Amino acid sequence: xxxxxxxxxxxxxxxxxxxxxxxxxxxxxxxxxxxxxxxxxxxxxxxxxxxxxxxxxxxxxxxxxxxxxxxxxxxxxxxxxxxxxxxxxxxxxxxxxxxxxxxxxxxxxxxxxxxxxxxxxxxxxxxxxxxxxxxxxxxxxxxxxxxxxxxxxxxxxxxxxxxxxxxxxxxxxxxxxxxxxxxxxxxxxxxxxxxxxxxxxxxxxxxxxxxxxxxxxxxxxxxxxxxxxxxxxxxxxxxxxxxxxxxxxxxxxxxxxxxxxxxxxxxxxxxxxxxxxxxx
Amino acid sequence: xxxxxxxxxxxxxxxxxxxxxxxxxxxxxxxxxxxxxxxxxxxxxxxxxxxxxxxxxxxxxxxxxxxxxxxxxxxxxxxxxxxxxxxxxxxxxxxxxxxxxxxxxxxxxxxxxxxxxxxxxxxxxxxxxxxxxxxxxxxxxxxxxxxxxxxxxxxxxxxxxxxxxxxxxxxxxxxxxxxxxxxxxxxxxxxxxxxxxxxxxxxxxxxxxxxxxxxxxxxxxxxxxxxxxxxxxxxxxxxxxxxxxxxxxxxxxxxxxxxxxxxxxxxxxxxxxxxxxxxx
Numbered sequence: 001x002x003x004x005x006x007x008x009x010x011x012x013x014x015x016x017x018x019x020x021x022x023x024x025x026x027x028x029x030x031x032x033x034x035x036x037x038x039x040x041x042x043x044x045x046x047x048x049x050x051x052x053x054x055x056x057x058x059x060x061x062x063x064x065x066x067x068x069x070x071x072x073x074x075x076x077x078x079x080x081x082x083x084x085x086x087x088x089x090x091x092x093x094x095x096x097x098x099x100x101x102x103x104x105x106x107x108x109x110x111x112x113x114x115x116x117x118x119x120x121x122x123x124x125x126x127x128x129x130x131x132x133x134x135x136x137x138x139x140x141x142x143x144x145x146x147x148x149x150x151x152x153x154x155x156x157x158x159x160x161x162x163x164x165x166x167x168x169x170x171x172x173x174x175x176x177x178x179x180x181x182x183x184x185x186x187x188x189x190x191x192x193x194x195x196x197x198x199x200x201x202x203x204x205x206x207x208x209x210x211x212x213x214x215x216x217x218x219x220x221x222x223x224x225x226x227x228x229x230x231x232x233x234x235x236x237x238x239x240x241x242x243x244x245x246x247x248x249x250x251x252x253x254x255x256x257x258x259x260x261x262x263x264x265x266x267x268x269x270x271x272x273x274x275x276x277x278x279x280x
Numbered sequence: 281x282x283x284x285x286x287x288x289x290x291x292x293x294x295x296x297x298x299x300x301x302x303x304x305x306x307x308x309x310x311x312x313x314x315x316x317x318x319x320x321x322x323x324x325x326x327x328x329x330x331x332x333x334x335x336x337x338x339x340x341x342x343x344x345x346x347x348x349x350x351x352x353x354x355x356x357x358x359x360x361x362x363x364x365x366x367x368x369x370x371x372x373x374x375x376x377x378x379x380x381x382x383x384x385x386x387x388x389x390x391x392x393x394x395x396x397x398x399x400x401x402x403x404x405x406x407x408x409x410x411x412x413x414x415x416x417x418x419x420x421x422x423x424x425x426x427x428x429x430x431x432x433x434x435x436x437x438x439x440x441x442x443x444x445x446x447x448x449x450x451x452x453x454x455x456x457x458x459x460x461x462x463x464x465x466x467x468x469x470x471x472x473x474x475x476x477x478x479x480x481x482x483x484x485x486x487x488x489x490x491x492x493x494x495x496x497x498x499x500x501x502x503x504x505x506x507x508x509x510x511x512x513x514x515x516x517x518x519x520x521x522x523x524x525x526x527x528x529x530x531x532x533x534x535x536x537x538x539x540x541x542x543x544x545x546x547x548x549x550x551x552x553x554x555x556x557x558x559x560x
Contacts, residue, residue: 047466048328048338049500058328061341065369068348072362075352081361082352089345185500186327195503220329220465221501223475 022084029070036066038102043216045095046176046183046227052099053168053177053246054261055187059095064088096168103170112137117278118211119231122173122243122266126165126250131270133233136277143269148249150262151192162252164264169245175214175229178244178263179206183219183227191246191261202244203228209235209243233278236271302364309350316346318382323496325375326456326463326507332379333448333457333526334541335467339375344368376448383450392417397558398491399511402453402523402546406445406530411550413513416557423549428529430542431472442532444544449525455494455509458524458543459486463499463507471526471541482524483508489515489523513558516551 030036041062048058068085075081088094104121111120116134123130129145132138145163152160171177181188182203185196193202203219206228213226231243242265249260310316321342328338348365355361368374384401391400396414403410409425412418425443432440451457461468462483465476473482483499486508493506511523522545529540 044337057324058338058341061338061345064348065341065344068344069362069366069369072352072355072365073359079353082349085352086349089349185503189500189504196501220469221476223465224469 017083021080022087025071025075025080025084026067028074029067032070032074033067036063038098039106039216041066042099042102042176043218046180046217047220049184049186050095051177051180051184051187051246052095053171053187054191054248055092055184056095056099057092059099060088060092063095063098096171099171099176100168103174103176106174107170110134117233117275119173119233119243122169122231122245123167124164124169126163129164129267129270131233131266131274133274133278136274139277141270141273141277143267143273146264146267148245148247148260148262148264149192150247150249150260151190152249152260153258156251156259160251160253160256160259162250164245164247165250166248168247169243169266172243172245173231175210175217175227178246179203179210179229180217180219180227181244181246182221185221187246191263193246193263205241206244208239209241233271233274236268237275240268242266242268242271297363301360302367305351305355305360305364306347308354309347312350312354313347316343318378319386319496321346322379322382322456323498326460326497327500329464329466330375331457331460331464331467331526332375333451333467334471334528335372335464336375336379337372339379340368340372343375343378376451379451379456380448383454383456386454387450390414397513397555399453399513399523402449402511402525403447404444404449406443409444409547409550411513411546411554413554413558416554419557421550421553421557423547423553426544426547428525428527428540428542428544429472430527430529430540431470432529432540433538436531436539440531440533440536440539442530444525444527445530446528448527449523449546452523452525453511455490455497455507458526459483459490459509460497460499460507461524461526462501465501467526471543473526473543485521486524488519489521513551513554516548517555520548522546522548522551 045059050056050058072081107120111134113134118134119131120134121132124145128142130140130142147161147163181199185199188199210228211230211232214229217227218224245264247264248258249262251259325339330336330338352361387400391414393414398414399411400414401412404425408422410420410422427441427443461479465479468479490508491510491512494509497507498504525544527544528538529542531539
C-alpha cells in the first residue's frame with residue numbers, strides 16, 4: 001500500500017478487518033470467478049486514463065464490477081458484502097495493490113535471460129533506489145534515492161517529504177506509471193507534471209530508453225501506439241534519460257502518512273553500475 | 281434502451297426480472313444512498329474516455345461501485361444482489377439509460393426562455409428527426425432522418441440499417457456524445473469515425489455551433505477545456521454544420537436488434553424551420 005497511515009487504533013482495526021473478513025471474502029470471490037485476466041483488465045483501464053500508479057480509478061471500479069457478483073454469491077447474508085463494497089467504493093487507489101502484484105508477475109519471467117540488458121525490477125526504500133537487470137539475475141544495483149517533486153496535500157510542503165520509497169516502481173518497470181503519462185493527462189496534473197503536451201513529451205522521452213512498445217497496453221490518445229516498455233540500461237546510460245516514477249510522497253516524520261504526489265527520477269548511477277557489470 | 285432485442289421469451293423474462301426484482305432493488309439502494317450526483321459522476325466518466333452515448337464503460341463501472349454498498353445493505357440475503365451485480369457487470373452501456381434521463385433533466389429547465397435560440401431537445405423515431413428550441417417551447421421541428429454511417433457487427437452491413445431512431449440524442453443535446461468525441465478517441469474508432477485527429481476535429485467543429493463550453497464537463501485531452509454545449513440554431517444555419525450524433529444502428533427488419541454503431545447528422549431542415557419560426 002502507498003497510503004502510509006499513522007499506527008493508531010483505527011489503522012490496526014482496519015488491518016484486522018482486512019485480514020479476517022475482507023481478504024478471505026475477496027479470495028473466495030476471486031476463486032469463484034475462475035480468476036481475472038489482469039493484463040486485459042489493465043489494458044482496458046489504460047484506455048480509461050489510468051496509468052495505474054497514481055491513478056487507478058478505472059481499474060479499481062472495473063475490478064469491483066467484475067468481482068461483486070462473486071462476492072455477493074459467496075458472501076451470503078451477513079454484512080460482510082456491504083462492508084467490502086463500501087471499502088472498495090471509497091478507495092480510488094485500490095487497484096494499485098493488484099497492479100504491483102501483476103507488475104511483479106509480468107516482469108519476473110523476463111529475468112535471467114543471457115545477454116539481456118532489460119530492467120526487470122525497480123524499487124526504493126527511502127534511502128536507496130535499486131534495479132535488477134535480466135542478464136544479471138537477482139543482483140541489485142543501488143544508488144541514493146531522490147526526493148519527489150510534486151504537489152502537496154493541504155498543510156504540507158517539500159520540507160515534509162521523505163526521499164522516495166516503496167515497491168510500486170514495479171509498475172513503471174512494466175511500461176505503466178510515468179512512462180504511460182500520455183494515456184493519463186489527468187494524472188499529469190495530479191502529480192504536478194503539467195498538461196497534455198508535457199504528458200505526451202514524457203511518454204516520447206521514455207520511449208527513447210525502451211526496447212519497444214507494449215503489444216497489449218495501447219494508448220488511444222497516441223492512435224493505439226503501445227506504451228514504451230522494456231527499459232534498456234544501455235539506452236539509459238547512452239541518452240542520460242532516467243526512468244520517471246509517478247509516486248506518492250510520504251511524510252518524513254513517522255506517522256504522518258502520505259503528504260502529496262509527484263514524480264521522481266531513478267538515479268542514473270544504478271544503470272551505469274549495471275552496464276559496467278554487463279561488460280565482458 | 282438502445283439495445284433492440286427480439287421479442288422472444290428471454291427478452292420478456294428479462295423485462296419481468298427488471299420490473300419485479302432489479303428495478304425495485306436499484307430503487308431501494310438509490311434511496312438508501314441519498315442519491316447520486318449525476319453531473320459530478322458524468323464529469324468523472326468524461327475524464328475516463330466515455331462520451332456517454334456509445335461508450336459508457338466508465339460511467340457504468342463507477343455507478344456500480346457507488347451503488348453496490350447500498351444494494352448489498354438493502355438486498356439482504358437472497359440471490360437478488362448477485363443477480364443484479366451480474367447483470368450490471370455484463371453491460372458496458374448500462375449507464376446510457378441513466379445518461380438519457382440526466383440529459384432530459386439537465387436540458388428541460390433551459391426550455392421556455394424568451395428569445396433563447398438554444399436547442400433543448402433532439403430525438404428521432406426512425407422516420408423523422410425532431411428538435412425543440414428554448415424560446416419556442418414544446419413545439420417540434422422535424423425533417424426526414426438520415427441513416428447512420430458506421431461499422432457493423434459481423435454478418436450485417438449498410439443494407440440492414442434502419443434510419444436513425446431513439447431518444448438518446450438528448451445526450452448530444454447536453455454537450456456529450458458526438459460533440460465530446462475529443463474526450464473519447466476509443467469511441468471514435470468504435471463508430472468508425474477515425475482516430476485522434478478526427479476526434480479532435482469533430483469537437484472543434486461542434487464548438488462552432490455551440491453557445492459556449494460546459495463548465496463541468498471538462499476534457500483532459502484539451503487541457504481541461506469544457507465540452508461544447510448549448511447548440512444554437514442560428515449558428516447551425518449560419519455555418520451549415522449539423523449536430524453529430526454517436527448512435528447505435530438498429531436493424532430495419534423487426535426483431536433483428538442492434539446491427540452496428542456509427543454517426544449520423546441531424547438534418548439541417550429542422551434548424552432552418554426553427555430559425556424561421558423565431559423571426560419576429
